[in-house]
Amino acid sequence: MINAILFAILLIILTVPFFVKAIEDNIEYFLFVMGIIAVTVSGAMSLDLLSHILKNHLLYIITAAVFISGLLFEIFKIKIKEFVKSILNHISLKIFVFMLIVVLGLTSSIITAIVASLVLVEIVHILPIHHKDKVVITVIACLSIGLGAALTPVGEPLSTLVISALKKDFFYLLRTIGIYIVPAIFVMGILGAFYVNRFADNAKPKQEEEYFKEEEMEIRQIENIKFIVIRSIKIFIFLLALELLSAGFKPLVDNYVMHMNVRLLYWVNMISAVLDNATLAAAEISPAMDPEHIRAILMGLLISGGMLIPGNIPNIISAGKLEIKSKEWAKIGIPISMAVLVVCYIFVFI
Template sequence: MALELGILAGFFLIFLAVLLSPFKVKIIEENLEVFLFVCGIVAMTIAGMVELPGLETGWRMGIIKEALTSPLNSLNIRGIPIGIFQIVLIVGLIIYKWHEPIHKAIRKMASALSLKIMAFILIAVLGLFSSVMSAILAAIILVEMVNALPLSRKSKIDLTVVACFSIGLGAALTPLGEPLSTIAISKLSGAPYHADFYFLFNMLGKYILPGILVYGLVGMFFLGKVDMNDKGMKAEEYNETLKDVIMRAVKVYLFIMALTFLGDGFKPIIFEYFAQIPATILYWVNMVSAILDNATLAAAQIGPNLTELQIKGILMGLLIAGGMLIPGNIPNIISAGKLGITSKEWARLGVPMGLVSMFIYFFIIFVLKL
């Protein structure tokens, strides 16, 4: 059943607003969480005008409860719900209390190694272990280390963007890393795949692990161009107040709520049209993951009826595109919020790097079929 033209137009306008407004309107850039939250509310309201068989849409107690609680229990580690809000707040308070010895240790490590080696270690190690420690914790460690390194602002942004691509990829290898992997395994747990804890590692590891190492080398390249005599190169002094720490956690909470509403609001489009798109085209269409919740997209697209090639293409498309813009991934959101990275600053490297990565993986997966 096709959606009415007016409803399609409404969704299209919201999509354009989310995609373009942060680059064009300064007040939106400075209040991105609130803007996305409002867009999510509008999307949910429009979705309520749609009736699709077997699909709950629009405002209902279930989605409101999910939006309120998802920042508090977004991950499930060994049966224990762990939330983005708690991790950001608790780790933020720990760093607030003991920032001097933590930053001193980071700077001591930086002085013992070259910045290029530090960049490679930071990108590769956090990417490889994000599937175990979770993408959230990896992102928090990333921003503290980047802050403590003697780098110019541009170099810090470049390093952060590359590292978030690495973390976003690595986190998908196990259900501990991020919600997308948990949903994918749940969807494929029955016949014929019988997905277990190591399913995604076995399927995607040969693409993701080399990708993480390449991102590490790319990070070395960007830092290799840094002028060590640049007066703008410095380690940031810790100057956060207790209020800053708390407000950052609150903003992350609001951001996750906004993405929950946006993802659910766009479900009529995702479930009605995305399932009809061939895998090779869907791979590129999944670039919408740069601004929409990739877990919702995965839930709509992944199923036991798909071939292994289709599953690989869908997941890799979602994972790579998630690094292109700030709303695309939890690590992006946390890192941009902490380091004050704007949408334009992120997109300057995130978009071209994402597009190049998409082309390379498309060739490997769909052309070479490796």
């Protein structure tokens, strides 16, 4: 009975935000409420759980990083804009986007996914393109960052937990999944450049200036103290919600996911689009597994994390700062992630 209710909650989370605009606009609060319901239904709600969640230093680090970066952008946005404009005077926008996606993807394992995503959104903020195009580039870049950050235990919680669970060395994940992730990052860069090429190839300075003027009002509206504070609070609530959901859905993971064939598990791990992939990785990966199984589990989790906003930390930060709605993200994230999943499956299993 409990599992059936949890399945129903998962279905609600996956569908309702796309049909109810009020929920889509307040996805953080919706997920928080669903998280509370999930932990209550599963019997996981306790003072120990709340204490464990509130002691998670990442909640405060990410929230503080978002708040501080917002303030810094407010202070230096004119200089940043001039810097980006200067670069775009020397290279095309498509080359710039390619470099942005690839460099952040490759360095996220060192500078962390949090820092990489903060750099991403501040640059995307002032690119001479419309909001809908920023959404596409951001989704692609976040998938690149999410993949790249897993190459070392420094990059993100998932890789830290995996290295700890397997008791492996610093470069183990680079050796194990790097052969898939590094090419995927370059593919993401090419995809971003190809998309930009559709509307910005040989863009004239006058056109770029018009874009900058158009976005100026948006930037002024977004980057003010009140908005920065509200956005930081929303991201904190979002992170709390993910912690609650992961704890609430643990019975489903324990009863069903952990006992699956690795090929099926690869696809089932698409649930990491709404659940914390680090928690799933910790539950699924064992030192007794061979590298092929570990590789399949990790790639399924990492790629699926790009599908929806809750999928990973870069998504949450970027969507929050750029005001990207769930439907906007899913429209781009799901087809791209599915395509990458299919290609990766062929390389890993066939």
